[in-house]
Structure formats: structure tokens, C-alpha cells
């Protein structure tokens with residue numbers, strides 16, 4: 001990335017935090033396998049265990065509760081398994097309709113055992129409907145076990161979910177709670193989530209660690225995992241076989257440490273995001289900002305302006321040197337209608353126009369000024385063309 005670029009796409013992937021790259025390079029220069037008993041092996045093991053302590057401190061859990069994975073997707077798929085239960089043949093999975101696809105697809109559950117739960121027009125889980133659905137399942141199944149998965153905050157809109165209220169409800173009925181905290185970890189304090197959920201997913205690259213590493217926190221240590229997703233060697237206490245990616249894990253640890261130390265200044269990001277939104281609406285009073293009336297991540301703004309296509313907008317911003325995402329970009333880069341905005345009841349043409357701006361640890365006032373200036377040019381050009389047509 002050149003110095004002139006302005007990167008406002010932290011929810012897709014954040015730039016590496018200071019020190020993470022150096023830690024990874026140093027780890028890559030070591031030749032040991034963390035399972036070996038010799039000096040080189042012990043060096044790799046030490047890197048991993050130091051990182052485990054830093055990630056655990058970020059989440060306010062004990063290091064023994066952390067299982068390193070290849071990222072958020074693997075941690076989600078690992079978590080969503082009937083294998084946590086003694087009777088794995090009859091387990092139901094409830095997920096909110098706005099989850100990341102790795103949760104929506106049900107992980108290791110059969111599609112017919114997965115039930116999506118509605119959200120309101122701010123994208124927040126409807127707890128009353130959830131209660132009814134859980135009770136209906138308990139009656140129908142004669143008390144068969146179940147899991148519920150809800151994210152701490154949504155990647156597209158930033159809307160925060162009532163994880164604590166859901167956990168109370170689920171635990172009352174004997175269920176297990178999973179929380180995808182990928183967009184929350186390293187951005188804001190999330191102890192209440194960690195205290196409420198039994199299983200929590202983290203991903204390093206969303207807050208300044210490397211891509212391709214993450215963790216599942218097994219907060220409820222009573223849980224046994226009868227059938228690990230990856231079976232083989234006994235790494236990660238048997239929860240996840242395979243030689244550990246010591247370099248990526250070392251980078252994850254450093255990023256977690258820096259993020260934890262900088263957490264007190266996380267409020268600055270909200271100030272910048274709010275300024276950006278004021279500017280956005282000053283220039284385009286007809287724009288809609290999604291989930292603005294509910295509790296949101298401080299770094300995220302998802303908006304649409306009538307008649308403007310997301311694809312065109314993204315290209316126009318990119319030409320201005322500004323990296324943003326469509327609210328609905330899928331992994332192939334194609335822009336599809338967002339399942340999140342659809343679940344919120346947003347009309348198809350508005351949902352297709354949605355753009356996501358996500359700020360982060362290195363965003364400055366200058367970035368916000370650049371966004372405002374670019375948005376003025378893009379919006380005015382669009383209005384002129386519309387009048388001419």
C-alpha cells in the first residue's frame with residue numbers, strides 16, 4: 001500500500017500492528033516444531049505459549065482456555081458441532097439470521113438441524129422470538145440438547161447483539177452458547193461476552209494480527225469434545241491436530257498485546273466515525289445509515305444513498321485512493337444482496353447500494369477529511385449526471 005492510500009476497510013482485514021511483522025519474521029527463522037523436545041522445538045513452544053498468554057489476557061480468560069485455529073472460520077466450524085453433547089444425534093442449532101456465513105451454514109451440523117432466528121430492523125436479535133423457538137424445540141424434542149450462536153457485533157453494520165440476554169435464556173434451558181466475537185476482539189472490551197458464552201471465536205487479522213490464525217476460547221471447561229474437527233497428533237490438547245503455525249500465532253500474540261494496551265484509547269475511533277457520518281449526511285442528507293439507532297461497534301458505518309450503486313461507488317472511492325467495502329461483498333468480490341440488510345427488512349435496491357466504512361487503530365483525522373472530500377466530489381458528480389439524464 002502506498003502512503004497516499006487511505007485504508008478504511010478494517011472489518012475486512014486490519015493492517016498489522018507494530019511489532020507483529022517482526023515477531024513473525026523472527027519466528028519464521030526458527031526451525032523447530034513446537035512438539036519436539038530439543039532446544040529449537042522448545043523455542044517454538046515458548047513463542048506459542050507466550051502468544052497464548054497475550055491472547056488470553058486480551059479476552060480476560062486463562063491461557064488453557066485458548067485453542068489456536070487457522071482463523072475465525074475454522075473456530076466457528078469447530079465450535080458448531082453436536083460433538084459437545086453426550087447425545088450428539090439429536091442436537092438443534094439456533095443461529096441469528098445476520099451471522100457470518102461460516103456460522104449461518106451451521107458448521108458441522110446437518111442443514112436440517114439449523115434454525116435461523118430473526119432480527120429487528122436494526123439488525124438486533126429478537127430475544128422474545130428466540131425464547132419461543134427454543135421452548136418450542138424443547139417441547140417438540142422432549143428436552144433434546146441445543147446450541148445457540150450469536151455474534152458479538154455484526155461485520156457489516158457493527159450492530160451489537162444481546163449476547164448476555166441470550167446466554168441467560170439458553171443456559172436456563174440447558175443449552176450451550178457460542179459467540180463469534182471476531183469483529184469485537186481487539187476493538188472494544190468484551191468481558192461481558194466472554195463471561196456469558198461457553199465458546200468464543202477470535203480472528204487475528206481483524207485487529208492487526210496476521211491472516212490465517214485465530215482461536216476458539218473454550219470458556220466452559222466442563223465441555224468435552226467427542227469428535228474434533230481435525231484429528232491426528234494431539235496438538236492443542238487434542239482439540240485441534242496439526243503442527244502449529246508458530247509464526248502466525250506469534251504475530252497474533254503481539255497484536256493482542258498491543259490491542260489490549262491501546263484499548264483505553266479505543267473511544268477515539270468512535271469520535272472519528274461520528275465525524276465521518278456527520279460529514280456524510282451533510283453532503284447527502286438523503287443517505288441512510290444502517291443500525292445507527294442501536295448500539296454499534298465504534299469503528300463501523302454502513303450506509304446507502306438512493307440511486308447510487310455500491311459497485312460504482314467502490315470504484316469511485318478506489319480511484320480517489322480510498323479502500324472501502326460493499327455492505328454485501330462475498331468472498332469472490334462479487335457484490336450480492338446482503339443477507340444482513342435483507343434480514344433487517346431493507347429493500348433490495350437500497351441493500352444493493354450499501355457501502356461499509358470501517359475505521360481502525362491507525363485511522364487519523366486526515367483520513368476522515370479525505371473521505372469527506374472524496375464523498376463530496378463523488379456525490380456531486382452523481383447528482384449532476386442524474387440531472388443531465
Ligand code: PLP
Nearest residue numbers: 071072073100155180182183203
Ligand atoms: N466472523 C466474522 C463476524 C467475520 O467478519 C469474519 C471475517 O470476515 C469471520 C468470522 C471469518 O474470519 P476469518 O477471516 O479469520 O476466517
